[in-house]
Amino acid sequence: GVKGDKFEFQSDNKKVLDIVINSVYKSKEIFLRELVSNAADALDKIRFQSLTKPDILGDQPDLDIRIVADKERKLLVITDTGIGMNADELKKNLGTIARSGTSEFVSLLENKNADLNMIGQFGVGFYSVFLVCDRVTVASKSNDSPHQMIWESTSENDFTIGVDPRGDTLKRGTEITLHIKDEALEFLEETRLGGLIQKYSEFITFPIYLWTSKAESYDIENDVDSENISVTVNEDGVEDVPLSTTDADTEEPKKTETRTVHSWERMNQNKPIWARKPLDLVTDDYNEFYKSFSKDSSDPMAYTHFSAEGDNEFKSILFIPKTAPPNFLQKLDLNVKNIKLFVRRIFITDETELLPRWLSFITGLVDSDDLPLNVSRETLQKHHLLKTIKSKLIAKAIEMIRTIANDETKSAEFFKQYGTAVKLGVVEDKKNKEKLSKIIRFHSSFSDDGLTTLVDYKKRMKSKQPQIYYVTGTNLDELRNSPVVEVPIARGYEVLYLVDPIDEYLLQSLILFDGTPLQSLSKAGLAYGDEDKDQESKLTAQFSGLSEWLKSTLSEYIDTVTVSTRLAKSPTAVIANKNGLSGNMEKIMNAQAL
Ligand code: ADP
Ligand code: MG
Numbered sequence: 001g002v003k004g005d006k007f008e009f010q011s012d013n014k015k016v017l018d019i020v021i022n023s024v025y026k027s028k029e030i031f032l033r034e035l036v037s038n039a040a041d042a043l044d045k046i047r048f049q050s051l052t053k054p055d056i057l058g059d060q061p062d063l064d065i066r067i068v069a070d071k072e073r074k075l076l077v078i079t080d081t082g083i084g085m086n087a088d089e090l091k092k093n094l095g096t097i098a099r100s101g102t103s104e105f106v107s108l109l110e111n112k113n114a115d116l117n118m119i120g121q122f123g124v125g126f127y128s129v130f131l132v133c134d135r136v137t138v139a140s141k142s143n144d145s146p147h148q149m150i151w152e153s154t155s156e157n158d159f160t161i162g163v164d165p166r167g168d169t170l171k172r173g174t175e176i177t178l179h180i181k182d183e184a185l186e187f188l189e190e191t192r193l194g195g196l197i198q199k200y201s202e203f204i205t206f207p208i209y210l211w212t213s214k215a216e217s218y219d220i221e222n223d224v225d226s227e228n229i230s231v232t233v234n235e236d237g238v239e240d241v242p243l244s245t246t247d248a249d250t251e252e253p254k255k256t257e258t259r260t261v262h263s264w265e266r267m268n269q270n271k272p273i274w275a276r277k278p279l280d281l282v283t284d285d286y287n288e289f290y291k292s293f294s295k296d297s298s299d300p301m302a303y304t305h306f307s308a309e310g311d312n313e314f315k316s317i318l319f320i321p322k323t324a325p326p327n328f329l330q331k332l333d334l335n336v337k338n339i340k341l342f343v344r345r346i347f348i349t350d351e352t353e354l355l356p357r358w359l360s361f362i363t364g365l366v367d368s369d370d371l372p373l374n375v376s377r378e379t380l381q382k383h384h385l386l387k388t389i390k391s392k393l394i395a396k397a398i399e400m401i402r403t404i405a406n407d408e409t410k411s412a413e414f415f416k417q418y419g420t421a422v423k424l425g426v427v428e429d430k431k432n433k434e435k436l437s438k439i440i441r442f443h444s445s446f447s448d449d450g451l452t453t454l455v456d457y458k459k460r461m462k463s464k465q466p467q468i469y470y471v472t473g474t475n476l477d478e479l480r481n482s483p484v485v486e487v488p489i490a491r492g493y494e495v496l497y498l499v500d501p502i503d504e505y506l507l508q509s510l511i512l513f514d515g516t517p518l519q520s521l522s523k524a525g526l527a528y529g530d531e532d533k534d535q536e537s538k539l540t541a542q543f544s545g546l547s548e549w550l551k552s553t554l555s556e557y558i559d560t561v562t563v564s565t566r567l568a569k570s571p572t573a574v575i576a577n578k579n580g581l582s583g584n585m586e587k588i589m590n591a592q593a594l
Pocket of ligand 2: 034037038120124125126
């Protein structure tokens with residue numbers, strides 16, 4: 001064990017650790033993804049600092065990740081030259097700080113509504129190491145710590161922090177040593193390990209190396225007598241020795257022996273996916289990238305990959321997740337970390353608002369060629385080029401939404417997940433209001449199951465029909481059977497059933513669609529365009545006595561009484577006046593006032 005100070009894990013962290021340690025979860029390999037992702041984050045941080053302060057890299061200018069498996073000692077060691085942690089950071093980051101989301105994760109796990117694969121999304125990915133080891137040691141050296149520190153834990157209860165007895169073996173960065181459990185020894189096998197590293201490192205922009213061994217046979221006589229051996233030098237400057245040769249004169253095999261040669265093998269490709277040509281990529285490439293990028297375990301519902309040319313060049317990939325992030329529309333602060341900003345492939349921040357709230361369900365990245373690198377994050381966030389990037393991203397996102405809305409196989413699911421968001425776009429995005437109002441959908445008397453657009457509604461309108469008719473409420477069946485829809489439906493008019501809570505807000509900004517007013521069936525102002533005015537005034541005169549009586553008797557509750565032709569079976573209906581709140585809106589407002 002390590003000599004030093006002992007600390008208890010924070011209580012939610014303890015619970016996660018307890019679950020991980022006792023888990024029979026099969027996909028234990030996810031620990032490697034979490035460690036690689038942490039190493040890459042740490043490298044991103046030091047690289048970002050070095051943009052404005054190049055000295056910070058000091059005598060450790062290389063930014064990389066190196067992995068070594070030691071089968072004899074059952075150790076797996078992952079080292080990065082990232083930002084490192086001082087004693088206080090080791091204590092807080094790996095033990096005592098409660099992360100927002102962790103307690104939620106615990107209850108999701110306990111109720112079997114989440115599995116450990118999602119651990120990275122909840123800010124506790126590091127603890128997944130306990131799927132494969134019973135002891136983990138973290139040595140770390142940050143620029144501001146006088147000594148290399150060591151953190152160690154063997155259980156869900158506590159951990160120890162002390163000065164590393166080996167001295168400063170790292171110039172800067174973090175070395176994580178896993179003491180692999182017997183049932184997880186497969187992760188020390190080179191092929192298994194190499195395959196996993198390849199999988200998890202493909203989208204990491206720093207080089208990742210694995211210490212590999214190769215059996216190489218060589219001709220023992222070669223060292224003594226090399227007359228039959230031709231030695232060539234290949235492009236890398238490595239000597240290419242033919243592995244086995246036969247003596248042309250005697251046909252007798254040469255005597256050879258095997259030796260093990262170790263080397264660092266680079267496991268990831270250099271070029272990030274967004275810098276590659278879309279034509280060279282297939283859907284699977286994007287799906288894999290999305291999963292590693294977003295930590296989501298499902299493929300995305302849709303993606304778009306594009307580049308902008310001219311004096312503001314950038315590349316971008318945007319994704320629509322398969323399911324909507326929980327409560328994303330309620331999140332008023334936009335630091336939702338959904339769009340990552342890179343400048344010339346260097347990760348800068350995920351806290352810049354690059355998409356408006358209504359599009360906050362979209363995740364992805366932007367890599368700019370023209371933003372400056374050597375300025376502070378604050379200066380960058382105010383840069384004028386960001387404005388153009390933003391509006392281009394919005395345009396591309398809308399294009400993606402429009403495509404999916406027109407795709408019969410995908411649109412129903414899209415509107416189920418994101419229909420409300422697009423309606424919010426109509427309310428909040430003045431510039432794109434018109435475009436978006438053509439995309440949004442509603443339930444309708446025209447079809448029992450599908451949704452309809454206002455565009456299609458208009459196509460089906462009767463020739464003299466002056467308005468688009470709707471009713472609002474919370475329950476679809478109730479609306480279908482409400483007295484106010486009887487007449488229009490009986491007379492062959494289509495009625496929209498607005499049951500989405502946001503619809504009430506939507507209607508306040510969507511008064512007209514393509515020149516046609518939207519008219520509530522339960523508000524004054526309804527017109528069919530084929531009313532028999534004479535008949536109406538005749539009836540009004542006929543029932544004036546009843547009307548007067550109703551009005552005076554109910555004066556406390558109503559404004560006026562009108563004889564109308566809007567009802568078929570029911571004798572009367574209570575409706576709101578033209579500019580008043582609908583009954584449903586009153587309900588919503590009352591609910592919010594609580
Ligand atoms: P997350 O990565 O979501 O923050 P983790 O549990 O994976 O959650 O890691 C917790 C924290 O520990 C990280 O936020 C980071 O501050 C710190 N950390 C983990 N690994 C490293 C590392 N290799 N280098 C520097 N800091 C690290
Ligand atoms: Mg992590």
